[in-house]
Amino acid sequence: MKPIKDKSSSMLTNIGYLLAWLAAVLAAVSAVAGLLVPGLYLDSEGWVRQARAADFVTLIAVVPVLGICLLRGMTGKGRLIGLAALGYLVYTYAIFGFSVAINALTPVHFAVLGLSVWSVALYVVKLARDGEHSMVATRLPRRVTAIFLVAVAALFGVMWLSQIADVIVSGEPTAELAGLGLFTNPVYTLDLAFALPLLAVAGVLLIRGWWRAADLALVAVGWVALMGLGVLAIFGFDAAAGVPVPIAVAGVIGAITAAGTVLAILGLMPTRRGPAGAARRPLASALTPRSS
Numbered sequence: 001m002k003p004i005k006d007k008s009s010s011m012l013t014n015i016g017y018l019l020a021w022l023a024a025v026l027a028a029v030s031a032v033a034g035l036l037v038p039g040l041y042l043d044s045e046g047w048v049r050q051a052r053a054a055d056f057v058t059l060i061a062v063v064p065v066l067g068i069c070l071l072r073g074m075t076g077k078g079r080l081i082g083l084a085a086l087g088y089l090v091y092t093y094a095i096f097g098f099s100v101a102i103n104a105l106t107p108v109h110f111a112v113l114g115l116s117v118w119s120v121a122l123y124v125v126k127l128a129r130d131g132e133h134s135m136v137a138t139r140l141p142r143r144v145t146a147i148f149l150v151a152v153a154a155l156f157g158v159m160w161l162s163q164i165a166d167v168i169v170s171g172e173p174t175a176e177l178a179g180l181g182l183f184t185n186p187v188y189t190l191d192l193a194f195a196l197p198l199l200a201v202a203g204v205l206l207i208r209g210w211w212r213a214a215d216l217a218l219v220a221v222g223w224v225a226l227m228g229l230g231v232l233a234i235f236g237f238d239a240a241a242g243v244p245v246p247i248a249v250a251g252v253i254g255a256i257t258a259a260g261t262v263l264a265i266l267g268l269m270p271t272r273r274g275p276a277g278a279a280r281r282p283l284a285s286a287l288t289p290r291s292s
Helices: 002-036 046-072 076-099 104-128 140-168 175-180 185-207 214-241 247-268 283-287
Strands: none
Touching: 002 076, 002 104, 046 076, 046 175, 046 214, 046 283, 076 104, 076 185, 076 214, 076 247, 140 175, 140 185, 140 214, 140 247, 214 247
């Protein structure tokens, strides 16, 4: 049976690798067009600036990071950073697909979203089937990283829920939504339903000592760093258009982005001990409350 398992695992890797390459190429094409083609985006001015800010970060950071990981074969820790970059594409192109007005590149946006989602899914399945030890092991500071991930999840969770509560109570969209010409913010859905719970779970599992939690945490902090760059780019595009930028908020996002970047770099550093140094604690055990 082992040869069959090895063959199916190799097939998953090859398909996920191909899909990731296609996603990277199409994302680069979409980003270049979004930045250079006048009138491509048909949305409100504020939403167009946000779309172009996303294109900017996709082109200068996400596609290069993903491309380097792919050129290195998406193996070891590079695979985890590659998954973080693919996660950025999933998040960004979900917003493009659901909330950006249909334009000439809409089919490309759908393609990037689908390719990224399926590539991530295949790589996660492969990691679950083939992993024998943590790839990150001891270099990622466990408690600091866990606190950081849980704090980021809590901060944005409280912020988004408070904004939603204000809309429910007042019956009117927030000033930001009105300025963007939106009735709801897709970030609320993606963050509250998917991204923030994943960050919180990664932090909790890291504290609880799950043997693959450091790998999940490296993906999470890498994703936070890339998403932080995206938000900072939005502030930059707004400032260039003469729109006031909340300095305090920009400072907080900058600090989060810097912290995520530092933690990701630490996670990529060579481990002090062999990779088998991380104890193989089952997920069910990590999630079970400890008796007092």
